[in-house]
Amino acid sequence: MGGFYAASAAQPAPDVPRSTIDPLTESDSLDLIGILSAIEETAYIWDIVSDRIDWESNAPQVLAVPSIDEISMGAGFQLLIAAEHLSRRTVAMFGQGAASDAQRGIPYRVQYQFMPLGRRSNKSVWIEDHGRWWPDQQGQPARARGVIRIINDRYWEEQRLLYRNDHDELTGQLNRIRLTEALGAVLVRAERTQQPSAFLIAAVNNLAVINESFGYDVGDEVISATARVIKAKLRGGDTVGRYSSNKFGIILNECGPGAMRIAAERFMKAVRDTSIRSSACQLSATLSIGGVVIPDQAGTIHQVVGHALQALDKAKYKRFDCFMAYEPSPLRETARQRNISIADDVISALDENRMRLVLQPMVRAHDHTPAIFECLLRMEQPDGTLVSAGDFIAVAEQLGLSRLIDRRTLELAIGLLRANPSINLSLNISSLTSSDHQWMVALHRLSGGDRRLTERLTIEITETAAIHDLDQSIAFVDLLKELGCRVAIDDFGAGYTSFRNLKLLNVDMVKIDGAFVKDICRDTSDQVFIKTMVELAASFGLETVAEWVGDAETADLLTKAGITYLQGFHFGMPFEVSALGSTRYG
Known part of the structure; x- marks a missing residue:
């Protein structure tokens, strides 16, 4: 076969005693005529440290490369390997490390697609590359010797069996x-x-x-x-x-x-x-x-x-x-980093039990005494500061964390009902939870089926979530009512729910979106809307809640309109659970 190009590479592997070298795989003469076919096989020695490859003289003919210079360096040879097979070759050759038989060399065998005219060309051949490599004193690959052969037709039968893997x-x-x-x-x-x-x-x-x-x-x-x-x-x-x-x-x-x-x-x-x-x-x-x-x-x-x-x-x-x-986009990247930070904070708070509830009263319109307390979520930071749900809940819902949050909120609410037998609570849930069977299982498990707890709990579902899948929402509401809970539609008026759908849902209460309440003293169209809503709700036997009540004038107008409950800063800011024993929230 004419010997190797650049025969100076024919030295023993670095740091490997000559007495331990396998005479079949490493010899001074480098004469492989007896084991290589002059047409389909060639051999090489690769000095990995310098990246130089010394080839058997028939390499350009076997591999069909224009010149031996194209493959005289490891980097150049790799440029001719199909991109999707580069990692396959690297893992097969060096993936097992230097622990196995380092003196005789670590064996490897791999098949890959070779593109002799470059990756921009359509010409390719399949080759099998097998040999051994030797590590240096630090265990890093230093030198390899191998044989490359063009794979014959038999390989294609094997390849067809592996085709679906790729x-x-x-x-x-x-x-x-x-x-x-x-x-x-x-x-x-x-x-x-x-x-x-x-x-x-x-x-x-x-x-x-x-x-x-x-x-x-x-x-x-x-x-x-x-x-x-x-x-x-x-x-x-x-x-x-x-x-x-x-x-x-x-x-x-x-x-x-x-x-x-x-x-x-x-x-x-x-x-x-x-x-x-x-x-x-x-x-x-x-x-x-x-x-x-x-x-x-x-x-x-x-x-x-x-x-x-x-x-x-x-x-x-x-x-x-x-x-x-x-x-x-710097703004998009900033938002992305913020979302990542929020997600990390939420998961940490859930893992470390740093989610907290604060309460806001819904008062009876006729005497302004607290009837129900809405549970509002807060996330306690490691330094003790509280973060409002509005600062993290939207991101949490986008990332699919709302189910975890809702389950933790449920645990806190049930615990609060047990500790305070005289209070009634309302609890918001996300659209994902309204289709989460496991949340319903958790409700039954936490309450123990005790209707003395569930009958004091109102579950609030947003209007948009309720109409997204009406049939599913009807089934969810029915299950809640079987367990003893009351159900409210939150933010009513923000979507497109008809009162006919409310009847189908069989809810108990309608919470009117605050956007129709905040300017009611000045906006006659809001006044007409509220009056109509109250009359329709009454005809269906539904209680009503007006949110965002900010002053006495608004409260008086809503009371005259027939609203059942009032909620807003005028009747109290959200307060800590510990304040339940005070005179105001007794």
Whole structure:
């Protein structure tokens, strides 16, 4: 075979005694003619410290590279490995560490896709790379020796069995795991070479309508056809994979902002102009695309995907068939960091039992004596200061923490009812909790089925949550009433609930949104609205509560209108539970 290029590399592995070297895998002559095929196999010695690779003389012919210079360094050889297989090779070679048989060398064997003309080319071969590597005195890889062979047809039968591990079954493109691996490899290379690349997330816009109109099988046909159209418009070496149900991730190598926009417009036009023949009829689809340049705008896989999704959201908000490039926003980043901080604070407060209740009275309109106390949540900071629910509850609901908060609030409220047998409480719950069976289980467990507790508890559901899924809300209210609780609709008037729906819900009380109360002394339309609401509520046998009562004049007007209960700062600011024993709140 003519020996190795750069034979100076044929020295024993560093720090490895010659007497312990395996004569089959390490010899001075480096003559592998007896074990290598001159057509399909070649060998190498890799000085990992200097990154220099010394190849058997037939390497350019076996690997079909233009010149031995293309693969004379480890970095250059890695540039010719398919991006999605880079991590596979690294893990297979060095993932097991230096503990196993370090003197004889640590064995490795891996198969991967090799692209001899570069990742922008469509030409590729599958190769098997096996050998041993030796560590230095610190246990770090120092030198490797191996054999590379072009994999014969038998491998493809094995590969077909493994195909589903790498590819999405519906579209035939990379699945999300492999797409993410490829993205990571491209990100590393872009950071090392300082050559920008780009990542796009493309969403099929009208898929929900197609699924609803023709069925999910036709929707799958549209997804598959869209993937083929995108694939056909890729440059050599670029990659597409299925990110989620209607989204594709597209990796564009060596691509700056201008080229990213051109590529996105090419994909959108190709999909828009394609008539998709489905089993139902001829259909068409459109794409919305968000893109980010890497590594300039994102330094981690999480950031790359997150920024692309942010850009996609903006594109979908603009119009269908639109591309938006990611634009850094200091305000958005500040808000994101604030949300992270709030989430951490909420979880810490839940874990450390630092959620507290304060109470605000609802007074009887005719004599202004407290009838019910509304439980308002506060989060106690480690320094003892209290944070109002308005400062964290919206973020908590967005992040799915409201169920945990509502369960903790329920525990506190039931404990307060047990400790104070003469009081009645009302408790707000989130829209998520109104469909949470476990919360209902917790209510029954905490109360022990004792109606002396539950009959003194009113559960408040917002109007918007109640009408979101009316059938589910009806079932939830019925369960609460079976347990003995009363139910109120909070913020009534802010949504579109009719009194007919209130009758279906079978609630006990309506809390009128404060926006109709605060200016009632000056706004005649609010006065008419309140009067009408009270009359309709009375006809259905419902009690009414007016919120945001701020002065005596407002209280008098509402009392004359027939409101049952009044609530607001005029009758008391929220107060600590410990004040329940005072004269005012006895």
